[in-house]
Amino acid sequence: MxxxxxxxxxxxxxxVDGFPNAATHPVAFAERTAEFARFTYLSHTIGYIIPRVRAALEDVALSGDWWEITPGAVSVKGGTVEERTANISETLKRWREAKRFDVLSGWRNEMYTIYAPQGKPCFHMERSATPLFGVLxxxxxxxxxxxxxxxxxxxxxxxxxxxxxxxxxxxxxxxxxxxxxxxxxxxxxxxxxxxxxxxxxxxxxxxxxxxxxxxxxxxxxxxxxxxxxxxxxxxxxxxxxxxxxxxxxxxxxxxxxxxxxxxxxxxxxxxxxxxxxxxxxxxxxxxxxxxxxxxxxxxxxxxxxxxxxxxxxxxxxxxxxxx
Structure with missing residues (x-):
């Protein structure tokens, strides 16, 4: 048999839908995200960052000083879409060169748009890197x-x-x-x-x-x-x-x-x-x-x-x- x-x-x-839903399973969601950092823009959550990615961001020599990191949240510096995109791109370039994350070996040279509220672009990010930041x-x-x-x-x-x-x-x-x-x-x-x-x-x-x-x-x-x-x-x-x-x-x-x-x-x-x-x-x-x-x-x-x-x-x- x-x-x-x-x-x-x-x-x-x-x-395919393996992450707890905050609306329907708040306890499971809280337990799952307890060690995660929220990836934020202003007061909005635009992704979730797991500990090993946060550790890379905290390494200034590796990732640059383009990141605001607090105990529960991470945000990228820059006052415009172009500045935020450039800062993220430089970090990803360094990670790729250092072979820090295997997922970046699938580099696509294709940019995805990550959105702020009201459908406005927040920044653009290399496609293969998006799962590192848990962005939509x-x-x-x-x-x-x-x-x-x-x-x-x-x-x-x-x-x-x-x-x-x-x-x-x-x-x-x-x-x-x-x-x-x-x-x-x-x-x-x-x-x-x-x-x-x-x-x-x-x-x-x-x-x-x-x-x-x-x-x-x-x-x-x-x-x-x-x-x-x-x-x-x-x-x-x-x-x-x-x-x-x-x-x-x-x-x-x-x-x-x-x-x-x-x-x-x-x-x-x-x-x-x-x-x-x-x-x-x-x-x-x-x-x-x-x-x-x-x-x-x-x-x-x-x-x-x-x-x-x-x-x-x-x-x-x-x-x-x-x-």
Whole structure:
């Protein structure tokens, strides 16, 4: 008999939303964050800094004197967005050169915007460094599917990530997905990634994609994420659907383009459920797939005993300023 772990839908949510929610579990949240420093801007919390990162910031020779550090909080100096960005960038440059944190070996040369209240930029930060500061980041995910017909069930285009990727190699993904870099919009991100990852034409995607809200969660990074385990990664992922025709008819067929994807498979809902249960999906992509199931009536209160908890935790209210 196989002893491989089987994941329930709630297990999949626990995996991606593993940080206690201050609103619903205040005691667990207080216990978990007791040794953390709040990363602050003015009086607002914009992230959480774990002890080993705080220790690096306290080392002035390593990190510079651009940080205000008190017993419970850390903030970056600078009166403007540009000054704060420059100070953070210089610290990260030093950390990278010193090989202080493994996660920085995945340096992307891609800046993410971290927000102050009212959707105003606070500073910009190298993508690979964001989990070191526990700041909220954004992405866009699109599920491309072939609707059910009289002769065929609904099927979903599911990519397998390339084996050589530094994060989640060979795991299953959403049809198109990517992080939102500085200056990108959610839809612009999807259109760009659709071309790069799946060879889908911009004009087709623009005409057929449909916005479907977002999922939000607070991920505690696992080994497959690359770099140190236990780093904090709260995220909001804008969600899109795109219905297409049969691949043997007029429907476009996703084709790997940039080396990020090994193959695309057209799977039935039952096949996707089986791969979810085996833990084969990248954790946040499993969350997006569950959200797709809910929105399309595949997962509901009649067939899922944990439906309410799953639904609410896929749409977690964040305690940080948002865009």
């Amino acid at each position: 196989s002893t491989a772990k089987r994941y329930s839908n709630l297990d999949l949510v626990d995996r 980041t954004y992405g866009s995910h699109m599920t491309v599917y072939v609707p059910a017909s009289a002769t065929r069930p609904l099927r979903i285009w599911v990519p397998r990530r390339a084996a050589g990727k530094s994060t989640y190699p060979s795991m299953l993904d959403n049809t198109v997905a990517g992080g939102m870099g500085d200056g990108q919009t959610p839809l612009g991100c999807i259109i760009k990634e659709a071309g790069e990852e799946a060879s889908l034409e911009e004009s087709y995607v623009s005409a057929n994609v449909r916005s479907a809200g977002f999922v939000s969660y607070f991920y505690v990074r696992e080994p497959d994420a690359g770099g140190e385990s236990g780093l904090l990664q709260p995220e909001i992922e804008y969600v899109y659907d795109m219905a297409v025709g049969e691949p043997d008819g007029e429907g476009p067929v996703p084709v790997p383009c940039d080396g990020e994807v090994a193959e695309h498979m057209l799977l039935t809902v039952e096949e996707v459920k089986e791969q979810l249960a085996r833990g084969r999906f990248k954790p946040n992509c499993a969350a997006v797939m569950l959200d797709f199931f809910i929105r399309h009536g595949i997962l509901d209160a009649e067939n899922e005993p944990d439906f309410v908890e799953i639904y609410t935790r896929l749409h977690r209210r964040m305690e940080f300023p948002t865009r």
